[in-house]
Amino acid sequence: MNDAQKFEHISRVKGEISLPGDKSISHRAVMFSCLAEGKSVISNLSPGEDVKSAINCFLQLGVDITRDDNNYIINGGGFKGLNKPGRPLDAGNSGTLARLIAGILTAQNFESVIIGDSSLSSRPMKRIMVPLTSMGGKISSTPDSTLPLKIFPADKLIPIRYELPVASAQVKGAVLLAGIHLSETTTVIENFPSRDHTEKMLGLKTEAADGKYYSYVSRDNYPVSKEYSIPGDISTAVFFIILTLLTKNSELLIRNVLLNASRTGILEILRKMGGDIQLLDLKENAGEIYGDIFVRSSYLKNINLADYPVVNFIDEIPVLAAAGIFAEGDFEIRTAKELRFKESDRIKAVCENLRPTGLDIEEYEDGFSISGRVKNKSPEFTSFNDHRIAMAFGVLSSLLKDGGKVNNFECVKISNPGFLNQLNQVSYG
Numbered sequence: 001m002n003d004a005q006k007f008e009h010i011s012r013v014k015g016e017i018s019l020p021g022d023k024s025i026s027h028r029a030v031m032f033s034c035l036a037e038g039k040s041v042i043s044n045l046s047p048g049e050d051v052k053s054a055i056n057c058f059l060q061l062g063v064d065i066t067r068d069d070n071n072y073i074i075n076g077g078g079f080k081g082l083n084k085p086g087r088p089l090d091a092g093n094s095g096t097l098a099r100l101i102a103g104i105l106t107a108q109n110f111e112s113v114i115i116g117d118s119s120l121s122s123r124p125m126k127r128i129m130v131p132l133t134s135m136g137g138k139i140s141s142t143p144d145s146t147l148p149l150k151i152f153p154a155d156k157l158i159p160i161r162y163e164l165p166v167a168s169a170q171v172k173g174a175v176l177l178a179g180i181h182l183s184e185t186t187t188v189i190e191n192f193p194s195r196d197h198t199e200k201m202l203g204l205k206t207e208a209a210d211g212k213y214y215s216y217v218s219r220d221n222y223p224v225s226k227e228y229s230i231p232g233d234i235s236t237a238v239f240f241i242i243l244t245l246l247t248k249n250s251e252l253l254i255r256n257v258l259l260n261a262s263r264t265g266i267l268e269i270l271r272k273m274g275g276d277i278q279l280l281d282l283k284e285n286a287g288e289i290y291g292d293i294f295v296r297s298s299y300l301k302n303i304n305l306a307d308y309p310v311v312n313f314i315d316e317i318p319v320l321a322a323a324g325i326f327a328e329g330d331f332e333i334r335t336a337k338e339l340r341f342k343e344s345d346r347i348k349a350v351c352e353n354l355r356p357t358g359l360d361i362e363e364y365e366d367g368f369s370i371s372g373r374v375k376n377k378s379p380e381f382t383s384f385n386d387h388r389i390a391m392a393f394g395v396l397s398s399l400l401k402d403g404g405k406v407n408n409f410e411c412v413k414i415s416n417p418g419f420l421n422q423l424n425q426v427s428y429g
Contacts, residue, residue, distance in 0.1 A: 003407075004380060004405035004406060004407045004409070005394065005405060005406050005407075005409035005410075005420075006403065006404075006405050007394055007397035007398045007403050007404055007405065007406065008398070008403045008429055009398065009399075009400060009401055009402065009403050009429065010243065010247055010398040010399070010423075010427040010428065010429065011247065011248070011428060011429060012247060012248070012249055012250050012427070012428040013240075013243055013244045013247045013250035013251070013252050013426050013427055013428070014250060014251060014252065014426065014428065015252065015253070015425065015426045016252065016253035016254070016255060016426075017240065017252065017253070017254055017255065017422055017425060017426050018232060018254075018255040018256060019232035019233055019236050019237055019240075019254065019255075019257065019416075019422070020044070020046050020047050020048070020232065020233060020236065020416060020418065021044040021045050021046045021230030021231070021232065021233065022046065022230055022231055022232065022233040022234065022235075022258045023046045023048060023050060023051060023096075023233055023235070023415055024096065024169075024195060024197050024263075025197055025201070025228075025230050025231070025258060025288070026042075026045050026046035026051045026054075026230050027046075027050070027051060027054055027094075027096050027097060027100065028100075028173075028197055028198060028201050029042045029045070029201070029228040029230060030042065030045070030051065030054045030055060030058065030072075030074070031054065031058070031100060031101070031104065031177070032201060032202070032223035033074035033076055033223070033225065033226075033228070034058040034061070034063040034065075034074055034076050034077075034082075035076055035077075035078075035079075035081075035082075035104065035180075035222070035223045036076040036078065036222075036223040036224050036225040036226070037076055037077065037078030037079070037081070037224075037225060038075065038076060038078075038224075038225035039073065039074070039075050039225055040073075040074045040076065040225040040226055040227065040228065041071050041072070041073055041074075041227045041228070042071065042072040042074065042227075042228045042230065043070055043071050043072075043227075043228070043229045043230065044070065044229060044230040044231075044232075045072050045230055046230065046233065046415070047416075047417055047418070048387075048413065048414055048415040048416060048417065049092055049093065049413050049414045049415075049417075050092060050093060050094035050096070050097060050414055050415060052092075053090060053091055053092035053093075053094050053097055054094070054097045054101075055072075056090065057085075057089040057090070057091065057097065057101060058074075058082075060085040060086065060087065060089055061082040061083055061085055061089070062077065062081075062082060062083030063075070063076060063077060063082070076223075076225060079181075079219075079222060080107070080108060080109065080181070082104075082108055082110075083110075084110035084111065084112070085112055088112075088113040088114065088115045088148065089101065089105075089112060089113065089114050089115070090115050090116065091114055091115070091116045091120060091147075092116060092117055092120065092414075093116065093117050093119055093120055093343060093414050094116070094120065094414075095120060095123055095170060095342075095343075096170055096173075098114055098116055098120060098123075098125070098147065098149070099125070099128050099170040099171065099173065099174045100170065100173045100174055100177055100198075101114065102114060102125075102128055102132065102139070102149060102151065102174055103128070103132060103173065103174035103175060103176070103177035103178040104177050104178070105151045106132045106135070106137035106138075106139065106151055106154065106157070106178045107137075107154070107157055107178050107181035107182075108151075108153065109153050110153060111150070111151065111152050111153065112150075112151050113148050113149065113150050113151070114147060114148060114149040114151070115147055115148045116147045119343050119344065119385060119386075120147060120343075121146055121147045121148075122146060123146065123147075123341055123342075124145060124146065124341055125141055125145050125146055125147060125149060126141075126145035127165075127166070127168065127171050128170070128171055128174040128175075129141060129145060129149075131160065131162045131171070131174070131175045132174060132175070132178055134160055134162070135154075135157055135158055135159070135160050135175070135178055135179075135186070136154045136155065136156050136157045136158050137151070137154050137157065137178065138151065138152035138153070138154055138155075139151050139152075140152075157178065157181065157182060158182070158184075159179060159182050159184040159185055159186040159187075159218070160175070160186055160187075161186075161187040161189070162175055162186075162187070162188055162189065163188075163189040163190075163191075163212075164188065164189065164190050164191070164194075166338065167190050167191065167192045167193070167194040167309075167311040168194055168311075169194040169195035169196070169197070169198070169262075172188050172190065172194060172198070172215065173198045175188050176188060176198050176199070176202070176204070176215060176217045177198070179217040179218065180202070180217055180218070180219060180221050180222050180223070181219060181222075182218060182219060183218060183219050184218060185216050185217065185218045186216070186217050186218065187214060187215070187216050188214070188215045188217075189212050189213070189214055190212065190213045190215075191211070191212060191213075192213070192309050192311055193208075193213045193262060194262065194311050195260070195262045195263065196215075196260070196262050197260065197288075199215050200260075200286065200287035200288055201286060201287070201288075202217070202221045202223060203221060203287070204216060204217050204221055228286075229285065231256050231257060231258040231259075231285075231288065231290035232254065232255065232256050232257040232258060232290075233257075233258065233415070233416070234257050234258045234259065234260075234263050234264065234266075235263070235315050235316060235388075235415075236391075236415065236416050236419075237254050237257050237293060238266055238316045238319055238320075239319055239391050239392070239394075239395050239419075240252060240254060240295075240422070240423075240426065241254070241267075241270065241275075241277065241293065241295050242270070242319055242320070242322060242323045242395060243395050243398060243399070243423075243427075244295040244296070244297065245270065245275045245276070245277075245295060245296075245297060245298045245300060245323065246297075246300070246323060246326050246399055247297060247399070248297055249297060250295075250296070250297045251294070251295065251296045251297070252294070252295045252426055253292060253293070253294050253295075254292065254293040254294075254295070255292050256290060256291070256292065257290060257291065257292065257293050258288060258289075258290050259279060259282065259289045259290055259291055259293075260288055260289060261289070262312055263312070264312075265308065265309070265312030265313040266312075266313040266316040266320065267279075267293075269303070269305070269308060269313060269320065270300075270320075270323070272303050273300040273301055273302065273303055273323070273327055274298050274299055274300045274301055274327075275295070275298045275300060276295065276296040276297075276298045277293065277294070277295050278293070278294040278295075279291050279292070279293060279294075280292040280293070280294055299328075300323060300326065300327035300328070301327055301328040301329055302324050302327045302328065302329040302330060302331045302332075305332065305333055305334075306334065306335075310333070310335055310336045310338070311338075314336060314338055314339060314342075315342075315388060317333055317336060317339060317346065317350075318346055318349070318350055318388050318389055318392035318393075319388070319391065319392040319395055320333075321333070321350050321354075321368075321370060321392070322392055322393075322395050322396040322399070324370055325354075325359065325370055325373075325374065325396070326399060330369060330370065330371040331369065331370040331371075332367070332368070332369035332370075333367040333368060333369075334364060334366050334367040335366055335367065336366055336367045337365060337366040337367075339367075342386070342388075343385070343386040343387065343388070343389075343414070344384035344385065344386035344389060345384075346386065346388070346389060347363060347364075347366075347367060347368055348363070349382075349384040349386060349389045350368060350389070350392075351363040351368050352382075353381045353382065353389075353393055354370065356376055356379060357374045357375065357376045357379050358372065358373070358374060358375025358376050359371070359372045359373070359374060359375075360372040374400060377400075377401070377402045378400070378402040378403055378404055378405070379397075379400070379404050379405075380404065380405040380406075380407065381393040381396075381397065381404060381405065381406045381407065382406070382407045382408060383406055383407060383408045383409055383411050384408075385408055385411045386411065387411050387412045387413075387414040387415045387416070388415075390406055390408070390409050390411050390412050391412055391416070391419055393406045394406050394409065394412075394419070394423070398423070398427070
């Protein structure tokens with residue numbers, strides 16, 4: 001086991017901070033730039049390992065990618081302009097990359113293989129294989145429908161009308177990115193809208209009707225070269241928002257954060273819990289809303305989350321649980337079974353970390369509940385090699401009177417390698 005990262009108690013949060021580019025937007029900006037013909041420029045790209053994996057994959061696919069200070073310059077090859085890779089494409093820890101690039105590769109005229117690290121190699125891929133093979137794609141996997149995925153040229157790719165059994169922006173994105181290679185329209189249907197970055201960034205037609213949500217794509221929507229300026233990652237901002245809300249006499253301004261409606265469910269929940277959160281200086285670029293977030297210390301009360309669709313805040317549940325520990329009343333989250341299929345089994349990770357603290361923990365197949373108060377001074381947590389678990393328990397440790405430790409904390413490099421520096425920038429002992 002690697003050395004534990006020690007977190008001292010933080011008594012005040014103050015100042016302002018700018019965060020690295022949103023990971024979801026960054027992934028898509030890289031992919032769309034590589035598919036487009038000609039030069040695209042991306043600024044404030046996420047520095048995390050997941051996005052580096054995307055860049056490395058497309059370098060292997062023959063795309064010219066260079067870096068100039070804070071900008072990435074990509075010269076895409078245009079329609080079906082990718083080249084056969086000389087070795088398997090390593091998606092690292094990134095489920096977004098593995099699933100979205102599978103949609104792109106299904107439409108190419110060469111064989112390819114997608115691999116990943118041990119965590120990604122245990123995550124389910126059948127959910128993308130079903131719609132992509134129904135389009136005519138030729139894909140094989142392990143008997144458990146996990147990586148590696150082997151993708152062969154399709155005899156003929158056809159458009160489909162596909163209704164997602166579970167809301168997933170990754171599955172939706174895989175189908176849409178295969179569909180941009182077809183002259184006829186492919187339709188993806190959801191019973192609840194997941195993240196819509198692919199639709200907004202490609203300018204897709206979308207509509208809501210009869211309680212369902214429809215996204216339409218064809219070759220008319222194939223990416224074109226452009227300049228991307230990536231707003232700050234709201235999923236990263238939430239760690240600092242919750243830390244500020246729960247620390248006395250604190251206030252924090254977070255600059256230039258993505259505020260897409262499919263990502264701000266966590267802000268709505270924290271406001272309903274009593275959080276003083278203001279959105280300032282809102283702007284729009286390429287269909288995406290962004291702006292500043294101003295946060296003040298607040299007295300929080302836990303609320304009934306049964307009516308909240310977790311798809312819009314599922315990544316934030318581990319750190320929301322930390323807020324629930326300090327809020328008035330008991331915390332409970334259900335209908336979140338998808339948490340078991342993230343970079344770690346996040347339901348298990350949260351519960352196993354919290355049990356030794358003296359809190360009363362109930363683990364369910366689709367969630368967990370927390371009651372009581374922390375009794376164990378200066379506990380030691382583990383990250384389960386999951387970046388969001390690591391940061392969530394880093395925040396929790398900082399809120400405890402005697403601090404705490406998180407083992408294997410270096411996994412935060414997956415999404416935000418600068419987390420500790422950012423924390424030190426705005427916190428006071």
